[in-house]
Amino acid sequence: MSPQVQGIGLDRVLEPDGALPQAAQRLDDSPEIAPDEVRVAVHRLNLDAASFRQLATKHGGDGAAVRREVLEIVAARGKMQNPVTGSGGMLVGVVDEVGPESPLGLAVGDRVATLVSLSLTPLRITDGLAGWDGRSEQVPAAGHAILFGRSIAAVLPDDLPGELAMAVLDVCGAPALTDRVVRGYDAPTVAVVGGAGKSGSMSLAAARRAGARTVGVVPVEAEAGLLREAGLADAVALADARDPVALASAVEQALGRPADVTVVCVDVPGCEHGAILATAEGGTVIFFSMATSFSAAALGAEGLAADVTMLIGNGYLPGHAELALDLLRTEPAVRKLFERRLAAEAG
């Protein structure tokens, strides 16, 4: 096998032949590990929001039916991948066994969160999810999961509440890529569309630390107030990101010129043209929203004769977890925004 395709779990794919674990119909969930694998004792699953919403809607809020279907999916597929949305989530657990050739640097007893999706992680549930009422994305669970050589897991820090650390790790790709891109410009301006959200506030903090003058763009006054109070951005602008002229004008007015880097963190369709139009010639747009349309972005830039670099937001960069946790620890405003969101979700 060529080195490039090792450590990605190909030996765990049962069907179809030759598929990668994420695309596979069924994975081998057996507890015996290969030399480069790690086994984790599962404590909690964190279902992807889109996946949980689909299940809850399908079963009309019947928690027992939702639980039954999650158990059926995991038993049938050897992983928790919603067959309709295709999405998974993440999990928290404790390292149980480490193969002698694992490159992940984990030790038995480490409390970890997986940063690769549940949709490609071999998983077996052993407690029938008895501790879960099927009414929340947070799923207490017992069982085991397998990490591959090239999987990603973060050791949960002792100094932060578990939920807070998980919420930060869930979006840690955004500040890391923002940091890398912003450092490529000299005294840049940065616009973060959806700046009051989790990935948005992290991106604003990362951009400012990387030397940028920033504007956070939000759709409603309530979010603008939150963001102003937090003091995370040099300016706060109100605009509907689906209205290209409104978005571009708001960014230009707030910054005094277009943005060198525009970061799209808002999960609504139709923000591509506004983001392109708000960006200076030679600038970069980073699309983190899963609602981004590839063709709308490609054709939009061509139609506007816009010489902008357009990046598909990659959730992985070396050091991304450390950078995000460091931002949380050192920027009180970020921590406050996250705690407020977590409280609102719990309420």
Next chain:
Amino acid sequence: MSPQVQGIGLDRVLEPDGALPQAAQRLDDSPEIAPDEVRVAVHRLNLDAASFRQLATKHGGDGAAVRREVLEIVAARGKMQNPVTGSGGMLVGVVDEVGPESPLGLAVGDRVATLVSLSLTPLRITDGLAGWDGRSEQVPAAGHAILFGRSIAAVLPDDLPGELAMAVLDVCGAPALTDRVVRGYDAPTVAVVGGAGKSGSMSLAAARRAGARTVGVVPVEAEAGLLREAGLADAVALADARDPVALASAVEQALGRPADVTVVCVDVPGCEHGAILATAEGGTVIFFSMATSFSAAALGAEGLAADVTMLIGNGYLPGHAELALDLLRTEPAVRKLFERRLAAEAG
């Protein structure tokens, strides 16, 4: 109006209010030009392949019906934008009038091809398309079209047949972006997936000129033969781009290591994971295929823990037309491949 939103045709949008010309339902096609506009006397439309296929299929190959619908679309919308596919095409014509503030550098009498889509170009047809049988994407036509301040048009060169120049200009974004990205690496390796096609062969030529060692990947032996004979790539590899392991292994075997830059030029869905897996850590994937799925790329890179930069191929870069025409003139192998494809299309 803020400078950032000038020259993009907002004053030509009749409905809905605030839309960009591409998203607009209807444009103002009147011949009177604003100070930064240019009017072109239309000689020929070149319908987008997807658009023409949709129309031909809908009307069961009835050319008269296809022609009638194209006339209806242009009359109703003030532009040739297929309401089903959303796509347009390009046009060839002669510059008729140049506004005193037009930045495009065109002169009355210039024979030009538009490099922005027909889907955002104000257009009026005056000859009922009498010279067209409705059975081909090439549409002889009379009428006028309007170029905005920030539109893009290339003066057609005298030394090349019109059809050949048009075919090259249609894909000129690919070699330009490939050139820019490849020059950011030191002695790089480049894989072009779909290397025997128009944008693929151009990208191979651009990559080699920019200093890369290249492999062209094609799905069938017939195309491999063509590409080997042309000598455009340092190596030729056979692989199904939808099979991630096969693609990554073929690239790694041909180059001796993964590709620093992978260029996806093949218009089939499901090539995202293979392209990511074929690319070295720190490398770049450029997606030019409109069949690219944003979420498949984003989730794929994360699932593979791949530190690769993923670019949405932008059809516009300053100087893109000149670079592509120069490649055609100076690389006999590129010209031969293009002429062969044009002959095949002509049947």
